[in-house]
Amino acid sequence: MCGIIGIIGTPDAAREAFLGLTTLQHRGQDGAGILTYDADGFHRVKNLGLVESVFTRDNISTLTGNTALGHARYSTVGKGDIIDVQPFLLSYPFGMGMIHNGNIVNFADLKKKLRTQSKRHLLTHSDTEVVLNLFAEGLVQATDGGTDLTFEHICSAVQKIFSQVNGAYSIISMIADHGLVAFRDPDGLRPLIWGKKHVGERAGDTDGALDSGEAHMFASESVALGFMGYEAIRDVQPGEVVFITNEGKVYNKVLTKKEARHCMFEWVYFASPESIIDKVPVYGARINLGKSLARLLKKQIEEKKIEADLVVPVPETSRIAAIALAEELDIPYREVLIKNRYIKRTFILDSQEKRQKAVSLKLSPVRSEIEGKRVILVDDSIVRGTTSKKIIELVRQAGASKVYFVSTCPPIQHPCYYGIDFPSPQELIASKRNVAEIEKYLDADAVIYQDMKGLKEAIGGNPCMACLDGKYPTDVSAGTRFSEDRTTDRNQAQRRTAGI
Numbered sequence: 074m075c076g077i078i079g080i081i082g083t084p085d086a087a088r089e090a091f092l093g094l095t096t097l098q099h100r101g102q103d104g105a106g107i108l109t110y111d112a113d114g115f116h117r118v119k120n121l122g123l124v125e126s127v128f129t130r131d132n133i134s135t136l137t138g139n140t141a142l143g144h145a146r147y148s149t150v151g152k153g154d155i156i157d158v159q160p161f162l163l164s165y166p167f168g169m170g171m172i173h174n175g176n177i178v179n180f181a182d183l184k185k186k187l188r189t190q191s192k193r194h195l196l197t198h199s200d201t202e203v204v205l206n207l208f209a210e211g212l213v214q215a216t217d218g219g220t221d222l223t224f225e226h227i228c229s230a231v232q233k234i235f236s237q238v239n240g241a242y243s244i245i246s247m248i249a250d251h252g253l254v255a256f257r258d259p260d261g262l263r264p265l266i267w268g269k270k271h272v273g274e275r276a277g278d279t280d281g282a283l284d285s286g287e288a289h290m291f292a293s294e295s296v297a298l299g300f301m302g303y304e305a306i307r308d309v310q311p312g313e314v315v316f317i318t319n320e321g322k323v324y325n326k327v328l329t330k331k332e333a334r335h336c337m338f339e340w341v342y343f344a345s346p347e348s349i350i351d352k353v354p355v356y357g358a359r360i361n362l363g364k365s366l367a368r369l370l371k372k373q374i375e376e377k378k379i380e381a382d383l384v385v386p387v388p389e390t391s392r393i394a395a396i397a398l399a400e401e402l403d404i405p406y407r408e409v410l411i412k413n414r415y416i417k418r419t420f421i422l423d424s425q426e427k428r429q430k431a432v433s434l435k436l437s438p439v440r441s442e443i444e445g446k447r448v449i450l451v452d453d454s455i456v457r458g459t460t461s462k463k464i465i466e467l468v469r470q471a472g473a474s475k476v477y478f479v480s481t482c483p484p485i486q487h488p489c490y491y492g493i494d495f496p497s498p499q500e501l502i503a504s505k506r507n508v509a510e511i512e513k514y515l516d517a518d519a520v521i522y523q524d525m526k527g528l529k530e531a532i533g534g535n536p537c538m539a540c541l542d543g544k545y546p547t548d549v550s551a552g553t554r555f556s557e558d559r560t561t562d563r564n565q566a567q568r569r570t571a572g573i
């Protein structure tokens with residue numbers, strides 16, 4: 074999972090990309106980069122770390138041009154090295170940059186094919202580089218190696234990607250001297266929204282404005298558009314390609330039409346609450362999740378299986394659902410787990426050891442409010458169970474007499490091959506344990522999960538829920554190799570860290 078931003082039509086493109094990335098920081102904290110283009114060529118700054126730590130006033134001033142790509146990285150493929158930090162560049166054809174949010178399931182096969190058949194040797198460990206090379210190859214074929222580039226050529230190249238690349242990919246590409254291209258995989262697994270704003274008519278050849286006087290932005294989430302004053306046009310449709318030329322002409326076409334299978338985890342956990350993804354507000358979906366949980370809990374409360382004094386959210390994501398749950402159950406809502414804001418999101422951290430350490434550094438319970446109370450703890454999900462176990466322990470140590478653990482997401486039982494970092498079933502607590510066993514492992518007085526019906530109704534449509542029900546929207550047979558590669562990469566990284 075990553076945060077991506079593409080901007081065209083403003084001399085402020087790099088600064089806007091930087092500020093936009095700060096609103097998408099929750100989507101990836103491993104590295105960040107911005108690429109711009111002008112008459113002097115490409116300009117790029119990228120590094121490992123948070124957006125705020127990668128960019129300075131000085132290095133942003135080197136990012137000149139009216140077109141920018143910005144990326145906040147969450148590494149699932151690759152080894153966490155700077156070489157894998159996006160945006161990526163390719164010199165031929167035209168000069169191209171690319172950023173990507175998602176995961177390519179058949180990455181290993183495509184990489185091999187590029188190497189053996191096309192003699193293209195990849196320079197990074199990232200699946201994005203595979204898509205960039207396929208796009209380049211498609212453009213060379215479509216243009217027959219010529220210098221003219223039309224929207225039809227771009228559609229032909231993207232269609233080739235759709236026919237070969239299996240997985241989740243929201244992509245933004247910059248083509249030197251031509252414009253910005255955005256496309257989304259035919260299942261629409263990862264979000265991509267499109268917006269524009271008026272920046273004034275073109276005053277000269279170098280002022281950065283388009284002839285239309287409008288700047289366009291594509292972003293992973295609408296929060297980035299709003300923050301920079303862009304008005305949302307709409308989400309890029311699954312299977313659609315959009316091309317904004319340097320003159321401000323806009324082309325778009327849906328190349329492959331299928332039923333959208335947006336990832337449910339965007340609404341449950343990943344996205345920012347102020348975002349609207351595929352027309353469904355994240356905040357509203359989380360309220361619905363809380364109301365649905367209240368329906369499930371009411372029965373147990375009526376039967377006196379659960380008697381509670383407080384509803385307590387595990388910050389931050391579950392707060393909204395917890396408020397709705399408390400309102401529906403008429404139980405006091407208290408934010409008595411205080412978060413240290415300067416610790417990275419636990420789930421994103423890439424090793425079990427780092428995650429365990431982070432929980433105790435991250436949350437402090439308010440003993441005076443918890444002591445002697447029966448507490449309903451609300452969290453967005455239970456993935457490995459590590460974090461949940463530690464939080465329950467913290468609340469018990471603060472004097473809670475009962476701890477009921479509520480998850481706004483149903484049990485996660487299967488790996489995700491589309492960009493969320495739980496690839497191995499052995500790591501998922503719900504893959505081999507029933508609820509009673511999970512209660513015992515977590516040391517909870519009860520564990521209550523959201524049900525599938527409640528989740529589906531909260532989001533609407535027909536979202537991907539493959540990590541819950543095992544029904545993947547694409548063929549994931551190549552995914553086993555992906556998991557093995559991932560585990561090998563992670564083990565190697567841990568050995569490197571341990572100095573073995």
Ligand code: SF4
Nearest residue numbers: 336489491537539540
């Ligand atoms: S498998 Fe789960 S986390 Fe992965 S895309 Fe589907 S719903 Fe999202």
